[in-house]
Amino acid sequence: MALRVSAPVPARTPGPMARAAIIAGYAVVFWGALPALVVWLGFALDDALDLDTEPSLLGLAPLVPAVGLLAWAAVELRRRGRGLPIGALPPRCLVASGPYRFMRHPMYLGWNVAVFGLGLLIGSPALAFIVAPLLLPAWMAYARIEDAGLARRFGTPYGRYRRRVGLLPGVSLYTVSRLLVLAGALPVSVEGAAYVPKAGPAILVPNHTCYLDPAFVGRATRRTVWFTTTAEAFRSGPLAFILRRLPAVPLRRYRPDPVACREVLRLLGEGELVCIFPEGERTPHGGRQAPIASAAAMIARLKAPVLPVGIIGGADVGPRWSQSLRRRAVTVRIGPPLSLAADAERAADEIAGAWDTLIPQGDEAVHLTSLDLGRLARILWRCPACGDEKRFSPASLSCAACGARWAPTTDGYLDGPEGSPTSLACLARAVFAFPEAPPLWMRASGFEERCTFGPIRPLRPLGEGELRLDPERLTFGGLEVSLMDLRYVTTERADTLQLATAAGMWQFRPTEGSAFRLKNALDQWRGVAIQRNRS
Numbered sequence: 001m002a003l004r005v006s007a008p009v010p011a012r013t014p015g016p017m018a019r020a021a022i023i024a025g026y027a028v029v030f031w032g033a034l035p036a037l038v039v040w041l042g043f044a045l046d047d048a049l050d051l052d053t054e055p056s057l058l059g060l061a062p063l064v065p066a067v068g069l070l071a072w073a074a075v076e077l078r079r080r081g082r083g084l085p086i087g088a089l090p091p092r093c094l095v096a097s098g099p100y101r102f103m104r105h106p107m108y109l110g111w112n113v114a115v116f117g118l119g120l121l122i123g124s125p126a127l128a129f130i131v132a133p134l135l136l137p138a139w140m141a142y143a144r145i146e147d148a149g150l151a152r153r154f155g156t157p158y159g160r161y162r163r164r165v166g167l168l169p170g171v172s173l174y175t176v177s178r179l180l181v182l183a184g185a186l187p188v189s190v191e192g193a194a195y196v197p198k199a200g201p202a203i204l205v206p207n208h209t210c211y212l213d214p215a216f217v218g219r220a221t222r223r224t225v226w227f228t229t230t231a232e233a234f235r236s237g238p239l240a241f242i243l244r245r246l247p248a249v250p251l252r253r254y255r256p257d258p259v260a261c262r263e264v265l266r267l268l269g270e271g272e273l274v275c276i277f278p279e280g281e282r283t284p285h286g287g288r289q290a291p292i293a294s295a296a297a298m299i300a301r302l303k304a305p306v307l308p309v310g311i312i313g314g315a316d317v318g319p320r321w322s323q324s325l326r327r328r329a330v331t332v333r334i335g336p337p338l339s340l341a342a343d344a345e346r347a348a349d350e351i352a353g354a355w356d357t358l359i360p361q362g363d364e365a366v367h368l369t370s371l372d373l374g375r376l377a378r379i380l381w382r383c384p385a386c387g388d389e390k391r392f393s394p395a396s397l398s399c400a401a402c403g404a405r406w407a408p409t410t411d412g413y414l415d416g417p418e419g420s421p422t423s424l425a426c427l428a429r430a431v432f433a434f435p436e437a438p439p440l441w442m443r444a445s446g447f448e449e450r451c452t453f454g455p456i457r458p459l460r461p462l463g464e465g466e467l468r469l470d471p472e473r474l475t476f477g478g479l480e481v482s483l484m485d486l487r488y489v490t491t492e493r494a495d496t497l498q499l500a501t502a503a504g505m506w507q508f509r510p511t512e513g514s515a516f517r518l519k520n521a522l523d524q525w526r527g528v529a530i531q532r533n534r535s
Contacts, residue, residue, distance in 0.1 A: 026086045042119055042127025055123035063117030069110035073099050094154045096161055102169045104147070104162065108139040109169075140167055160266065166245060176246075177215035185327060186212070188219045192334035195307055196221045201268040203299055204334075205351055206309035207359065208277040209286060210318040211325065216311050217275055220332050225273045228260060230281070232492045236458045250456055253280060254488040254500035261298070268304045275309075278351055281490055284516045285379045286315030287363045287425030291351045297344035299351075308335040308351060310358030315366055315425075316412060320494050321378040321516075322371045333358040363423035365412025373397075378494055378514045384430035385417065436521040441468040442513040444497075446476050449505040459507060467508050469518065471525040474499070476508065483529055489522045491515050497522075 046053050074085050076098035081091025085107055099106035112135045119128025144167075151158050180186040196202065204225065206217055214227045229248040234240045243250075249267070251260040267274050276299055278291035299306060313330040335354050340347040376394035383392035388401035397406040397414070406414040406427065416422045446462030465477045474481045485501045492498050497508045497518045510518070 022086060022089060023084070038115060038131060039118070039122070039124070039127065042124040042131050045126030045130055046124055049126060051125045053123040053125065056120050059117045059119065059121030059128075061117065062113050063121060066110045066113035066117055069099060069106055070114070073106040073110065076100060094150075094157055094161065096165070100165070102165070104165050104167055105139070105143045108143055112136055112139060143167055164247075177218045180215065181219060186215060186219070187327070187329045188216055188332060189329070190220045190332045190334070193220050195334045195336055196223070196273070197305070198223075200271050201304045202273055202337075203268070203302060203304050203306045204273065204275040204309050205278050205291075205299060205306055206275065206311050206332075207288070207355055208279045208282045209311060209320070209364070210282065210314035212317060213277070213282075213311055213314055214275065216314060216330050216332050217309060220309070220334060221273065223273050225275050226264075226267050227275045228264065228277070230492065231257075231456050232498075234456045249274075252452065252456075253490055254498055254505050255452055264302065268302060274304075278348070282320045283315070283425075284320050284491070284494070285425040285428035286319055286366050287423070287429060288355075288359070291348040293344035293348045296340065296347035296351055297342070300340035300342060300347045305337040306340055306351075307337055308354035308358060309333070310335070310355055312359055313364065315364040319366055319371065319424075322375050323494050324371055326370065328367075363425040366424050367412045368408045368424075375494075378516055379424075379428040380431055381514050381517050382431055382434060384427040387434045432516075432520050436517075436524055438521075438525070439468055439470040440518070440521050441466055442510040442518070443467070444476070444508040444510045446479070447507040447509075452500070452505050462506075464511070467510070467518070469521055469525075471529065474522075476506075479506070481506070483522065483526050484533070486522070486526060489519055489526070491519050 043053075045051075076095055077083055077085055077091050080097050081093045081095040083089055083091030083093075103109060112132060115135060116128050116132035119125070119132060147158075147162060151162070177186060177188070181188055196204075204217060206213060210216075214225075214229075217227075218225050224247050226247040226249055228251040229243060231250045231252045233243055234248075234250045249260055249263050251257055264274055264276075276295070278295040278299060279289045280292045280295060283289045310333040311330065312333065313328055316326070317328045317330060318325045335358050338350055338354055340350055373395040376397075380392075380394045380397075382389040383399035383402060383404060385404040386399060386402040388399055391400040393399070397408075398404070404417050406416050406422070408414055409421070414422050414424065414427070443464065444467040445464045446467070447459035448462055449459055450457065462477065462479070468475045471483065473483060481499070481501060485503075486499055487502060488498075488500045490498045492507065495509055495515050497510075497515045499506055499522070508518070509515070
């Protein structure tokens with residue numbers, strides 16, 4: 001990440017004598033008296049707690065890099081910021097290079113690690129394991145106060161810098177995927193990596209089949225890749241904590257999101273790589289999906305090189321309906337840049353055509369071994385052959401009504417009636433094609449977004465009740481939504497229906513039944529209603 005350096009902040013420059021006095025004073029206090037006080041405190045605690053003191057050269061392992069970090073940060077402040085790490089002689093320009101690319105206050109972190117290493121080196125367990133850990137929350141709290149002052153000095157540029165760079169070093173998706181590849185957990189091969197520019201803006205547009213697709217794409221380049229990610233993942237919990245520290249742009253998929261669009265434009269303007277999944281959400285069954293026309297049109301309007309990316313094998317790593325992840329070989333293929341048409345439908349067709357050259361024709365193999373076949377009911381809620389619901393068993397892939405049976409093969413496909421080979425995605429498409437007979441109802445837990453604008457916050461629970469759908473409306477407790485008012489119908493994870501109107505957004509998580517079936521029914525009935533109104 002590289003932020004442009006802001007314009008210098010006007011400041012009175014002390015004379016040579018005053019500068020020398022300031023520098024000498026800071027050196028005495030912060031590089032002499034303060035370290036001496038910290039070391040004395042460590043030895044005092046050693047005596048008070050009767051701890052064994054034994055010097056160790058192992059302390060050089062953290063101490064030397066920490067001193068190097070301090071020196072690197074000081075040089076960058078002088079070279080780029082025209083200042084010093086001194087409060088009275090601060091940098092006149094915002095520095096976002098060197099170690100400041102990875103953390104906002106590298107000098108504080110370097111000083112903290114140096115104290116830990118010094119404690120080991122001089123044989124003070126209290127200094128290394130009591131004082132040094134206590135320094136971490138102390139300087140982080142002080143750094144937040146300092147952030148407020150820097151925001152006043154540098155304004156909007158510092159606000160953007162602060163959103164992207166944490167107090168502690170962040171972790172890029174490339175780093176995560178690289179470590180997993182080196183450990184043998186993700187066997188990913190890359191073809192066409194030369195198409196990814198070494199510098200400058202570009203947009204990657206991959207197909208989307210698996211949770212780990214960002215890691216697969218990140219494996220294709222050493223550059224940091226920024227991913228647009230569903231806002232739902234940022235609401236709360238461990239996943240939100242992780243994503244806020246990764247190069248991810250939260251995107252509200254259920255309405256136009258100007259905040260996400262502005263952030264993508266800023267990233268491209270700063271020469272970053274951005275990855276957008278034009279299918280919108282992961283395929284429920286592992287088969288190919290067409291790019292959303294509105295997403296393709298938005299990508300075309302960004303006026304940056306567009307690189308198609310084909311991910312092969314992701315559906316077998318983590319089928320969406322199963323919510324499981326497995327070790328499988330994956331291939332990432334990158335194609336030459338596209339010049340997308342301004343027309344939405346043509347742009348979507350051009351992306352799909354590029355995928356056709358990168359991804360083998362036909363559905364991907366999905367090996368059912370080690371998966372919970374009971375979860376197949378999420379995409380196979382009726383017999384793909386006759387449509388019977390009551391006598392079809394997803395777990396055994398057999399139907400007592402028509403006698404159809406599908407047997408998994410060793411190559412990840414299925415032998416159907418009379419030995420005809422097929423894929424799991426093909427069976428799911430047949431199920432989705434059956435007309436849904438109204439009304440459709442399920443027990444579900446409901447949630448509501450208080451405001452579809454502003455910060456992303458946890459949803460408000462609506463409790464559990466009966467969710468009822470018919471061709472005219474959706475009802476849940478006292479909530480009633482006309483199907484004609486719906487603007488977006490999507491799914492989250494593999495168990496949640498998400499829908500939005502101009503007035504709000506709601507989510508429903510069935511306690512039994514399939515969220516994909518609910519979406520499929522809404523898509524069918526809305527399509528009929530729209531055609532009826534047009535006629």
